[in-house]
Amino acid sequence: MCDIILGKYNCFSCDFSTRKSHLSSPSVYRKAKRRALYKNGECNIVLENVSKLRRRYLQDLFTTLVDARWRWTLCVFVMSFLLSWLAFGIIWYLIAFTHGDLTPENIDNPLWSPCVINMKTFMASFLFSVETQHTTGFGYRMVTEECHEAIVFFCFQSIAGLMIQAFMVGIVFTKMARPKQRSQTIMFSKNAVICRRDGQLCLMFRVGDMREKSHLIGTTIQTRLIRSRVTPEGEVLSPHVTNLKINIDDHDERVFLMWPTVAVHKIDQDSPLYGLSAADLLNERFEVIVILEGTTESTGQTTQARTSYMASEVLWGHRFRPLVKYCKTKLMYEVDYSQFHDVFNVDTPLCSAKDLETYLMINEPKVIV
Incomplete structure (x- = not known):
């Protein structure tokens, strides 16, 4: 049911070469064009047939x-x-x-x-x-x-x-x-990743603030999942927006961006991605919208930065490289932004979080430490 090689679970190894070959197929990148929000935060929406539009603008x-x-x-x-x-x-x-x-x-x-x-x-x-x-x-x-x-x-x-x-x-x-100009110094990772953290599949992306002096205070990060949904009555809801709960370290959606931080969405039973597997990711059409909002410390103005990740921009079985290290000679922390977007492969089950949970429940008593 589930291919995995992680820690104490003695199961099958993951096939990374198969995943890479599928992710490089042209059909995947054609889906990325149908996005509601560009990477720079601008909405890809055109209003048509709006009565008296020019008058309303004037x-x-x-x-x-x-x-x-x-x-x-x-x-x-x-x-x-x-x-x-x-x-x-x-x-x-x-x-x-x-x-x-x-x-x-x-x-x-x-x-x-x-x-x-x-x-x-x-x-x-x-x-x-x-x-x-x-x-x-x-x-x-x-x-x-x-x-x-x-x-x-x-x-x-x-x-x-x-x-x-x-x-x-x-x-x-x-x-x-x-x-809006303050948001130009907010960085989001080019890709989001899915891997295991604390024994659970998680969707993660990185966010950072390039300013050293004037930080954002009261910063919140919200994520929304946009994809089609069919109701039990057969009604097609397209697009349908679902909230994705975000955690940063051991805190909730609020964060202080002293250094680049990885935002984590745990794919549990309450997550709309609970049944998503690596194979489904290749064929699924969805978009994850990220909204960062905070108050500029120097001016007191509220600013907002946005980005989005299509299904083709979500890398299964990857993890972000660490950026922060302590320099003993300078007696301060150093952040290497040259590796801000860098990821590396990690052993990750290719099944969905739902199947992984079922598999672990069945095989947990058989685990040999």
Whole structure:
């Protein structure tokens, strides 16, 4: 039932060569393309036939600009100022035109009192718009008491300019300081592994934080299994999301990432992977999503890092290489990140955790120490 060579159990040896040959088949890698979450944490989801989608995005313009690419955000940033200068410049030009300041007989008339002194062309009105909006005040052009509408509009543009500047600067600052950038220093192992730990089959992956000074506090790691499920009534639930319980050392989902840590999911009776064997892994289609969330120590902002593992990225019968060692000369712990993704073969039963448990229950009395 179960091929195993582990410790005191005197059973059959595992066939690693068969497992390697199947894992290198092209059919396995074709399955990896159907993933809901990319390795970098971005969702592989496209929304279609959403009514009034553009209107909804425009109603939440701030979030839309923060989530947009930098080129579009900077483009909106520049265009908002240029268009506001141009629009207010046109209005200043119209105020001067309706008051008669631009007529030939009044332009050079020293006795004529214009709305804005020394604003005789459209280019002059545009420059006055820029000076007013940003309170530059070169002193060459100024508003007089002749036109009440000019005074009111002067106050309006000053307030509007402050609002536009605050809005756009807020977008750029939020985009630069958002916690998403903190997740770039969080590392996940390229592969997850399945092997025995403490006599039980476990699904494991490694996670680490490359920052030395500012750590994540209150960090939690959650995992979700995505695969199809058929109910007793024949209903196909696809995709169906199931929670995978994670333990780190002797703790629960919370972890302090002083050094790279291996997260462990014990494949027991409560695990949806309880009936998964090495042969099933070659043909199974599922995805394990990992979500790490914590608070940045220096800023107090909550950040989140995500990744996923397809069935073809789960290595059966492997274990992660140790990274942490103590240096007696430096009197400190050293972490070798060059081996962060490295794994090595270990003797592991090829059967499922369910069959392994049954096998051990039957043969436990026959074990010779």
